[in-house]
Amino acid sequence: MNAAANIPLIEMSNITKSYVMAREKTTVLHKVSLKVDHGDFLAIVGPSGSGKSTLMNIIGCLDLPTEGSYKLEGLEVTGQSDNKLTEMRNKKIGFIFQGYHLLPKLTALENCELPLIYRGLSGKERRLRAMDALERVGLGQRMHHRQSELSGGQQQRVAIARALATNPPMLLADEPTGALDSKTGMEVLGMMEELNRAGQTIVLITHDMEVAKLASRTVIIRDGVLSEQAQERRSSDETYARLQDGSQERIVQQA
Amino acid sequence: MKLTQGFKMAVKSVLSNKLRTILSMLGILIGVATVIALVAMGKASSNEVAKQVSSLGSPNSLSVTILGRGTVTTLSVDEANELGDVSNIAGVAPVTSATGYAKYGKTQVSVTVEGITAAYEEVKDFPVQDGRYIASPDIKNNSKVALIGVATATDLFEDEGEDPSAAVGKKITINGYHFTIVGLLESQGSSLTGSNDEKILIPVTTAQKVFQTSGVSTIHLTVSETSLMDRTVTAVEAVLYEKFRGNENAYRVLNQEEAMETLNSVNETMNRQLIYVAIISLIVGGIGIMNIMLVSVTERTREIGIRKSLGAKKRDILFQFLVEAVCISGLGGALGIGLGYIASFIIGMVMKTETEVPIDTVWLAFVFSALVGVIFGYLPANKAAGLRPVDALRHD
Numbered sequence: 001m002n003a004a005a006n007i008p009l010i011e012m013s014n015i016t017k018s019y020v021m022a023r024e025k026t027t028v029l030h031k032v033s034l035k036v037d038h039g040d041f042l043a044i045v046g047p048s049g050s051g052k053s054t055l056m057n058i059i060g061c062l063d064l065p066t067e068g069s070y071k072l073e074g075l076e077v078t079g080q081s082d083n084k085l086t087e088m089r090n091k092k093i094g095f096i097f098q099g100y101h102l103l104p105k106l107t108a109l110e111n112c113e114l115p116l117i118y119r120g121l122s123g124k125e126r127r128l129r130a131m132d133a134l135e136r137v138g139l140g141q142r143m144h145h146r147q148s149e150l151s152g153g154q155q156q157r158v159a160i161a162r163a164l165a166t167n168p169p170m171l172l173a174d175e176p177t178g179a180l181d182s183k184t185g186m187e188v189l190g191m192m193e194e195l196n197r198a199g200q201t202i203v204l205i206t207h208d209m210e211v212a213k214l215a216s217r218t219v220i221i222r223d224g225v226l227s228e229q230a231q232e233r234r235s236s237d238e239t240y241a242r243l244q245d246g247s248q249e250r251i252v253q254q255a
Numbered sequence: 256m257k258l259t260q261g262f263k264m265a266v267k268s269v270l271s272n273k274l275r276t277i278l279s280m281l282g283i284l285i286g287v288a289t290v291i292a293l294v295a296m297g298k299a300s301s302n303e304v305a306k307q308v309s310s311l312g313s314p315n316s317l318s319v320t321i322l323g324r325g326t327v328t329t330l331s332v333d334e335a336n337e338l339g340d341v342s343n344i345a346g347v348a349p350v351t352s353a354t355g356y357a358k359y360g361k362t363q364v365s366v367t368v369e370g371i372t373a374a375y376e377e378v379k380d381f382p383v384q385d386g387r388y389i390a391s392p393d394i395k396n397n398s399k400v401a402l403i404g405v406a407t408a409t410d411l412f413e414d415e416g417e418d419p420s421a422a423v424g425k426k427i428t429i430n431g432y433h434f435t436i437v438g439l440l441e442s443q444g445s446s447l448t449g450s451n452d453e454k455i456l457i458p459v460t461t462a463q464k465v466f467q468t469s470g471v472s473t474i475h476l477t478v479s480e481t482s483l484m485d486r487t488v489t490a491v492e493a494v495l496y497e498k499f500r501g502n503e504n505a506y507r508v509l510n511q512e513e514a515m516e517t518l519n520s521v522n523e524t525m526n527r528q529l530i531y532v533a534i535i536s537l538i539v540g541g542i543g544i545m546n547i548m549l550v551s552v553t554e555r556t557r558e559i560g561i562r563k564s565l566g567a568k569k570r571d572i573l574f575q576f577l578v579e580a581v582c583i584s585g586l587g588g589a590l591g592i593g594l595g596y597i598a599s600f601i602i603g604m605v606m607k608t609e610t611e612v613p614i615d616t617v618w619l620a621f622v623f624s625a626l627v628g629v630i631f632g633y634l635p636a637n638k639a640a641g642l643r644p645v646d647a648l649r650h651d
Binding site: 057060062063082083086087089090091095097101102103105114115117118119123162166 | 260264267268271557558560561562563564565566567568569571643644645648
């Protein structure tokens with residue numbers, strides 16, 4: 001195993017986040033510690049108000065913790081500058097939001113190109129990679145459609161393609177099925193499962209235990225405190241085998 | 256992110272919201288169009304001035320006006336002719352002018368009557384189209400002969416049913432004295448001093464008798480070398496200083512260049528004030544753009560959040576909004592230049608003068624309008640760039 005595979009993707013220790021609201025200090029996360037390895041499919045489950053959105057913002061480098069250490073692929077996030085955080089988001093994380101968060105004036109392809117533009121890739125390479133990502137989610141035929149011309153499921157698939165286009169080590173999905181009916185929701189989740197099987201690390205945030213069941217590992221957050229849940233659906237052997245696959249895939253990618 | 260990519264993105268965004276873009280560029284558009292139209296108008300009027308001044312005489316002409324103040328109030332014709340001894344003076348035409356009443360049949364008109372010498376034709380470049388000029392014998396003999404301008408001829412003869420172009424040989428009275436018209440002057444149009452065609456020219460000696468004046472009121476001079484004009488003016492002034500015994504208020508020497516300068520300085524002052532007004536209107540236009548951009552930033556908070564979450568750095572967002580502002584103001588400027596050209600063309604048609612838009616003004620207007628975009632776009636762009644992605648994403 002090489003060094004990159006040994007370093008956990010996410011290593012959080014004693015993360016605390018508190019806000020000052022109306023001159024009163026509210027602590028949303030209490031000493032959260034979390035470790036996610038490459039190839040994991042982690043679900044973070046919690047009811048609304050539990051602090052899961054705050055946790056997601058911190059995982060996604062959109063927000064900084066008040067205290068504690070957060071290492072993303074071995075790089076310390078806490079205390080980084082705004083520009084550095086932006087760069088990390090661009091390189092390491094693919095976001096899938098509940099409300100899709102596509103730009104309505106751009107076509108599906110242009111939406112997928114957007115993170116690549118900010119990475120500074122040439123027009124030709126951007127196009128190729130964006131097209132490739134759209135093919136992967138089965139939207140090869142609808143590349144030049146705008147948001148308004150796509151169904152909810154298709155919009156979310158464009159969002160997944162956009163997240164995949166940068167080839168990030170981690171997909172961070174915030175309630176990806178929240179705005180979809182259960183059938184299209186399952187389709188989207190099925191796609192994510194498939195991606196995970198191909199070695200993609202996924203962190204899924206949801207309030208729905210049913211959705212969380214698809215994940216290989218589930219943690220529950222309640223009132224800002226994180227607790228691990230015992231593995232139910234998959235045997236540890238299977239997990240181990242898949243992990244092996246994932247690692248190999250990464251090695252191939254790095255080569 | 257590359258510059259061209261940022262530029263493309265901004266242009267796309269500007270074009271995707273056409274009505275807003277048009278409305279926000281309106282201020283700059285009108286401002287720039289005003290600048291262009293005003294400058295064109297200013298140019299037109301200074302061209303007009305140049306034309307009128309040149310109609311006062313060719314650039315080698317010079318005139319001395321006797322104001323008649325002090326102890327020595329006038330110069331005789333002979334004294335005036337002595338100015339011809341000054342070096343570089345080519346011709347001297349003393350003139351005494353008065354207003355008289357010319358009468359033919361039952362028609363009477365009030366007209367400027369100038370007493371001239373034979374040199375007038377050459378010095379003033381004012382020949383006859385029919386008949387002969389006033390010659391030296393006419394002056395020596397105090398002959399009652401007259402040259403008539405085309406406008407006066409028309410005034411005088413048309414009502415009497417006579418052909419104005421056949422004026423030569425007709426007999427008219429001026430202030431009761433009988434005169435014979437010996438020549439019809441060429442048409443010269445009007446200048447700053449009024450119509451050149453509404454006048455009657457008679458021998459200077461006759462004029463002094465008819466109007467009971469002595470001396471001359473104006474001396475027209477020509478120089479042989481235009482480049483030595485300043486020196487000649489000084490020399491003429493020296494002679495006059497002597498003649499009027501040091502009374503500088505008794506006369507004034509005017510050359511064409513000086514007259515042009517005086518009139519143009521008035522023009523320039525006016526133009527400068529117009530430009531100030533135009534600059535203020537450009538600033539107001541800039542504030543308009545700032546307003547729209549601020550609204551746009553608020554409206555697009557979510558978009559900014561998405562872009563930031565996908566890896567747009569602060570400077571990328573700043574650049575995007577700044578380029579958008581510059582696009583709006585620059586486009587406004589460009590359209591304003593077009594509108595200004597059209598306006599100056601229409602103004603030229605209405606005012607019947609030649610309008611002219613100097614190319615450096617066009618550049619200046621364009622650069623200034625783009626600059627307005629940068630200055631007034633900075634605040635909204637900075638606001639957009641400073642948004643935190645967490646807050647921006649949550650915004651609806």
